[in-house]
Amino acid sequence: MQKRGAGFTLIELMVAVAVVAILAAIAYPSYTGQIVKTRRSAGAACLMEQAQFMERYYSTNMGYAGAVLPDTACTNDLGDHYSFEFSAGPDATSYTLSAIPQGQQESRDSQCGTMSINERGTKAASGSYSSTPAKCF
Template identity: 45%
Template sequence: MMMIKQRYTNQRGFNLIELMIVVVIIGIIAAIAYPSYLEQVRQTRRANAQADMQELASYMERFYSENYTYAGAGANQPFAQSPQTGQAYYQLNLLNLTATGFDVQAIPQGSQAADSCGTMVLDETAAGTPANCW
């Protein structure tokens, strides 16, 4: 009698259990990383708004050096949002314009409204509030 040898080929690939384990691991990593990513985006937008607020404060100082007052500068505010072009994440306002003082206010807009700092204010002495956000 002649024996017939059967050839078994090595099967390659993934089975369903292995694939599901990989999907679960990717889901866990995404659940941890995505909120952290969103917080970093908020912090970057906040830093950009703070830079724009300081630019407005510099504008106010130039206005004061030409006019010896801060009053009246609001009519010529060079920009009213941060970033200055594109989608606004902060609305910028000049408030409390007097002969000797001013406030630059940044109000979060849209998705940036979830920022923990909320509305930020910078005054003529370069003091920013809330203090923990500067």
């Protein structure tokens, strides 16, 4: 009687590689979509932090004029993905802050695009969710 050697045949190995490749092809787009959503949420939270800074500035200076956005941990962490700046103002009574996507975030996030908030707390987005910006914040 001959003993058969233990191990995998080439066919079995190729089937396993094909299964792994199919799983990876399904999982990778989902993974990148979740990364975009996570960065979007972090960008919205940072935008809200900037708006809170503006309200603190208003309460100490009785106006928004002259305000400069601070360099915070969130703006540094998201620097490769979002640019935070004033899109209008600041003047004595109003401002509009914007979170502008950059790099891969800009090309992958067509749903929200540029997110903004003003002194009244009105939120807006420039992407396909522009009619319902609450989905972005």
